Amino acid sequence: MLKILTVCGAGVGSSMMLKVFAQQILSKENIEARVDATDIGSINPQDADIIITTTDFANLFRNTTCQVLPIDNLTDKENLRNQLLKCIEELQK
Amino acid sequence: MITDFIKEDHIRVGVHADTWQEAVQESGKVLLEANAIESRYIDAMINKVIELGSYIVIAPGIAMPHARPEDGAKKTAITLITLDQGVPFGHEKNDPVKLIVGLAAVDNKLHLEALAALMELLGNDEKLQGILESKTAKEVYDYL
Numbered sequence: 001m002l003k004i005l006t007v008c009g010a011g012v013g014s015s016m017m018l019k020v021f022a023q024q025i026l027s028k029e030n031i032e033a034r035v036d037a038t039d040i041g042s043i044n045p046q047d048a049d050i051i052i053t054t055t056d057f058a059n060l061f062r063n064t065t066c067q068v069l070p071i072d073n074l075t076d077k078e079n080l081r082n083q084l085l086k087c088i089e090e091l092q093k
Numbered sequence: 094m095i096t097d098f099i100k101e102d103h104i105r106v107g108v109h110a111d112t113w114q115e116a117v118q119e120s121g122k123v124l125l126e127a128n129a130i131e132s133r134y135i136d137a138m139i140n141k142v143i144e145l146g147s148y149i150v151i152a153p154g155i156a157m158p159h160a161r162p163e164d165g166a167k168k169t170a171i172t173l174i175t176l177d178q179g180v181p182f183g184h185e186k187n188d189p190v191k192l193i194v195g196l197a198a199v200d201n202k203l204h205l206e207a208l209a210a211l212m213e214l215l216g217n218d219e220k221l222q223g224i225l226e227s228k229t230a231k232e233v234y235d236y237l
Binding site (some may be wrong): 008009010011012013014016017020021029035040055056057072073074075076077 | 126141144145146147148149151152153155157160161162185186187196199201205206208209212213215216221
């Protein structure tokens with residue numbers, strides 16, 4: 001199953017919101033995936049197919065093999081939706 | 094419900110802050126007055142930014158400072174502060190910040206739906222503008 005990690009500094013704020021939004025988007029599209037929120041200190045990029053995080057953290061994952069989605073605006077769910085669905089499509093090619 | 098966690102007395106309008114540290118402190122002060130945190134939580138909110146950067150600026154003009162439950166959170170609460178002028182947080186795209194969403198969370202579940210609903214509300218430009226231009230806490234509260 002597709003594994004998605006949402007990441008932020010403390011693991012209780014933006015990462016949790018990204019998780020909720022990602023789950024909402026995926027369930028609407030009927031895409032099965034496991035979404036977990038975590039903080040930047042405890043993340044293992046190997047655990048994920050896709051990482052969703054804010055731009056400053058996204059730079060830290062430049063060398064990983066998984067897809068990284070940098071999100072600048074947490075109030076813009078449409079942008080997250082577009083990026084996430086595009087990314088999943090790429091992965092399934 | 095957003096208003097389960099944001100009470101009218103969790104809102105301040107037109108607060109003055111010269112630096113992002115002051116802005117976070119003001120937001121922490123309201124959490125403290127609401128008895129949602131111990132005072133050390135405020136230092137943790139500031140240290141998170143020093144340590145990890147301006148990632149708490151979650152949208153254009155909006156910052157959400159917070160620390161971890163074990164940093165002295167006593168109950169889950171959200172506060173809203175509008176600033177009298179924009180304050181730079183050192184974020185590439187989203188500076189300057191005019192709205193501070195202060196968050197204290199005792200776990201990572203309770204506040205989620207309220208925060209998600211708040212984000213959708215703030216994603217509505219008209220409502221965000223209305224909140225930023227509100228002259229009283231009551232006006233802001235009515236948007237929630």
